[in-house]
Amino acid sequence: MNKEAVLKGISKIEDKLLVAKILDKYTLSQKIMSNTHSDFLDPYQQNVVRKCLDMSGIRDYIFFGGFGGAERTVVVFCPYNMPENVDSEFSELFEILKIKLNTRENFSHRDYLGSLMGLGIKREKIGDILVREDFAFVVVLKDIADYVRLNLTKVGNARVEIDTVNYDEIEMLDPKIKEISSTVASLRLDSVASVGFGMSRSKIADLIRADRVSVNWETTNSLTKLINEGDTISIRGKGRVVLEKVGNTTKKDRIHILLKKFI
Template sequence: MINRDAILKRISGIDDKIFLSKVIDKALKAQNSHCITSTDFLDPYQSNIIKKSIGDNSGVNCVFYGGYTGAEREIAIFCPQGMSISDFHTYEYPLKVIEVKWKSRISLTHRDFLGSLMGLGIKREKIGDILLEDDICRIIVISEIAEYLEYNLLKVGNANVEVTLTDVGEIQPQDRNFKEIKVSVASLRLDCIASSGFGISRSKIGEFIKGDKVSLNWEKISSLTKQVSEGDTISIRGKGRVIVDKIGAMTKKGRISITLLKYL
């Protein structure tokens, strides 16, 4: 059974406690009412909090879904103990896809789409992944806002757009484009790794860290000396993100060989 007090006791940050308390309410409803419940969209950091704190608790099963395999932003779905979503034959994922088209000669970015959505009063947690191609953008959203966007999203950036709705399940896994960066570093400190990955001086990285612009595995980090591990993701607001793909052997000069993958 879910023990709210025991779960929250293990969480230190007040914001994380507030967030997790709301999620526990969803899980308890599934447990006690024998129904399926779900959250809004979560970023990977929030998903990790749920996995570590609740996971497949003895009173509820939890799965994550973002509209397609490999989605970054997902919802958490809770169903009663001993059952899975497939047992609820009438269950429909509370997600829709809005397909946005415009004249191909106009170049639009992810930021353009996100800005237009939020300009309509849509909260970030109602928006999942934004999948942008040459002349079409597929945006996964919570179903309750889909129809509103169909009729009110008329312009993105400087482009007039047309919006249609489709169901999830038709989106294929997305290929991620990376630039491979092989370097040797003096240490596995966050500022050192980030400097190599983003091509920015360590002093500037230090300013970003102190300005709360740097996240490690989607958690804001304030320490320059935080140690980085293989598989970690480093994000800098407005600069993108880098994955620590491989930590290799020590070189003859006492430096550490690493391979980074920078999102393009």
């Protein structure tokens, strides 16, 4: 592996720093002939890392976030053969905390995350947060689990109790999705996002300029960026939509699109 050559091909300084750390984890795994792992990565970071690892010819790795289908994952390097049962083999890297509220008041993902980060915990130590009616499952790296249990006493103004659960105890819910069928003049970001989030194009433009809009988890300030089938558009604090399908063009040269909005 030529680390310098890999890093040279990365333009963004934050991506370069991230990949350098990941490659150091890989080098360590080869040196000690034992598994090593990164902190949690968001989907954009996973894409960056995956491309660089594949370009380097590195194959003995896997992304895993404590349970199947996790959005935030770590990358684990395995100098030996990849285990058949990933869940049981790598679950020891994490603890899944069930944070139960002493109130029926509903709290959001942001409330739980804010309370955790208020303890001084870095975002990369926290995986998925699955919010339910009066509790949330929170995946954390093992090295901070005791700290959370000892120090997290409240979420918002509600006192909490914290238990540890196994990955197979997580109650998975199908995401709530709203389908939006419409037409757009073009597949520009501002046009597609306007339909998906029910906002004017001028309001969308303001959010893009304020660096609050991401495409496939990468922040962009380009109003004219073209959106493709399968792309995810996220607006901080507003959720996300996926361009599910691009259809035919109407007689007035407008393009049929189908969006899926997570609600």
